[in-house]
Amino acid sequence: MKFNTLKSFGWFAALWLILTACNNPTPTNREINTTPATDKFTVGLILVGPKNDAGWSQAHYEAMQYVSQKRPNVALEYVDKVNPSDRPNIKGSQVADELIAKGAKLVIFNSDDLKDDAFETAKKHPNIAIIHASGDYSWQEGKNFKNQQNLVNIMPQMEYGRMIAGCAAALSTENGKIGFLGPLINDETRRFVSAAYLGAKHCWENYRKKDIKDLNFKVTWIGFWFNIPGVTLDPTKVADDFYNSGYDVVMTGIDTPEAAVQGKKAAAAGKKVKFLHYTLKTGCDLAPDICLGVPIYNWGPSYLDTVKKAEAGQIKPEFIWGKPDWNNINNPDTSAVGFVVGKALTAENKKTLDRFIKGLGDGSINLYQGPLKFQDGTDFLKAGEKATPQQIWYMPQLLQGIEGKSK
Known part of the structure; x- marks a missing residue:
């Protein structure tokens, strides 16, 4: 815009x-x-x-x-x-x-x-x-x-923060339905949604030992970074649609807190829901009891x-x-990326998430390695191929396995 x-x-x-x-x-x-x-x-x-x-x-x-x-x-x-x-x-x-x-x-x-x-x-x-x-x-x-x-x-390098958030979502969902409240569509937002999906996919398959076919990961784009009445979709309604249609974990990529605010209302109405805020370290304060965490930019x-x-x-x-400081990703003086754990992430899942973060840091987990395909079935990465920085930055489509528009 x-x-x-x-x-x-x-x-x-x-x-x-x-x-x-x-x-x-x-x-x-x-x-x-x-x-x-x-x-x-x-x-x-x-x-x-x-x-x-x-x-x-x-x-x-x-x-x-x-x-x-x-x-x-x-x-x-x-x-x-x-x-x-x-x-x-x-x-x-x-x-x-x-x-x-x-x-x-x-x-x-x-x-x-x-x-x-x-x-x-x-x-x-x-x-x-x-x-x-x-x-x-x-x-x-x-x-x-x-x-x-x-x-x-x-x-x-928020791709890592998004991967961690995706993993936390996959570890915590009870029904495999994860919603992503997206802003507008461009290379940046496609790569962040795709990174979140890769984190969710890895942790769903490797830690929860579940079939990827049973993971429903959906993004709905509102059209801008926050609500513009008459121009964008209403993010309050989009968040409500996720919670009311059975998505029990909602992640957000927009600048404003609708995922948290509506999640708190859904939880008060008796729904077993959780959310992940983003970018701001105090984001869980919006609804602490149902917050899994916040991937933060520093x-x-x-x-x-x-x-x-x-x-x-x-x-x-x-x-x-x-880059993240893998010795302490939440060090305010050294790490550009962090993840603040929320109250709703169980102690057991936190241990698993820490294991995932350690793997990202020491390189034993590389989620940008093929085979990976785009939504239209073409190759993002062939078997054994590792993504270049340019391939990651300029993401022309969402990855296969994500429900939602690429353009």
């Missing part, structure tokens, strides 16, 4: 009013945190959703709080809800211009939907460091490389390292696909 072009009449005034209104502390406004001291290194953060969405955008906001704690000389200015619903006539690049005018020396764009805005800003402001959280324009071995010297792409270490480079004038084009 692309942003609409800002109409020429009155655009600057409208944008100025939105940004300056952020200084109002009321929670309904778009806040900007400003620190006017001249010795501060200012970072501008552009969030696609609310900074307190209990998901994706909040994780980025908290990562920058982590950076500010580690680097007291860093000041943060942010604008949230930069999306076609909340700001239909404002481009992310225009928000970036305003942040840079306020003194930002580094600007972070936190959504795949902002990739062109990030690139446009990098070209327009070659002396400003730009981070695009996701994307591949700085990946020299990727399909979409653009040689822009001040652009950095950062994305944790943007803090990569953001901190890049901020240090920007302060030193050492930014260069980088594609950072952040």
Whole structure:
């Protein structure tokens, strides 16, 4: 989904009013945190959703709080809800211009939907460091490389987090029905759903010793990262449809907490259901009694390292696909990917999940090894073939065994 072009009449005034209104502390406004001291290194953060969405955008906001704690000389200015619903006539690049005018020396764009805005800003402001959280324009071995010297792409290797979540789901389902509440469809979301399925498949077959034919893994896409009335499917209804049609574990890939909220209601109505949140370490707090866990992104270490480079004038084009720290995947200073265990995961299943995580870490378990087929029956990986990073990143279809659309 692309942003609409800002109409020429009155655009600057409208944008100025939105940004300056952020200084109002009321929670309904778009806040900007400003620190006017001249010795501060200012970072501008552009969030696609609310900074307190209990998901994706909040994780980025908290990562920058982590950076500010580690680097007291860093000041943060942010604008949230930069999306076609909340700001239909404002481009992310225009928000970036305003942040840079306020003194930002580094600007972070936190959504795949902002990739062109990030690139446009990098070209327009070659002396400003730009981070695009996701994307591949700085990946020299990727399909979409653009040689822009001040652009950095950062994305944790969340495939592992999704595999772990899929395993937890497969270990915990009582009837083999796992639902996945999906956002829009692209390479990124296809690879994450496929990774979750691979984790579920492995643990279903190898630990529970069950036939893969008895595992029903279904994804329903709503059409964006969160609900846009009249544009997307209503994620509340999609979550309810899963719980009401017998899916006893629901995973989520959207930015907002409908899987948790509706799961809590279903459990209160007597249904034996569980859910897995994602991206935010406190996600289980939404419904702790039925939460199996949360695969988390930890943007803090990569953001901190890049901020240090920007302060030193050492930014260069980088594609950072952040790895888990297999010695401790929940180490906030070293691991880009983690998994927070929820109250609903039994002690026995936690032991099995730990065994699975250990196998991923030491390489004895490689789920990206053939034979694996796409939904249409063509080969993703032939027997014995191991996937390249490019094959994993650019996932053109869902894998065979997943119910749901690939395009």
